[in-house]
Amino acid sequence: MKLAIVQKWNTTFGGNTQNIHSSIDYLSTKNFIIYSWHINGGNDVFVEDFKEFISIYNYVKKQKDNFKLKIINEYKFANRDFCSINISFEDFIIKCKKYYSQKLNYYKSPKSMIYKQQYGKFSFKFNNV
16 A cells, blocks of 8 residues: 555546557546655655655645545556545544534534543444544
8 A cells, every 4th residue: 555646637647549448438547646755764754754745745736736645446457557445444434523613513622632641431322424
């Protein structure tokens, strides 16, 4: 799995050859990898590479609004990089956001959250998480 900047494929990425021309309808439903981030090296290299990746994402996002940052599984078709998005991870993130938004709505003040952490009182019921 990789972290990547993706966009839906369109004909501006190329498609004039005969073998791709017959499958343009299929390719228009697929996600095209603009840039992917590979983890390699030590901890300092990891941080610098990630900062560079985020700066590239911010630059690309300013150009057009249809680029997305996703966790992907990569595959190749006709010498081009395509991907399938990790839907289970996306669902997990949605559930986490829902969980914490409900938790913050329930504990209206930071004082009550600190009290819960210190004394272990737990009376919060989650809805559909």
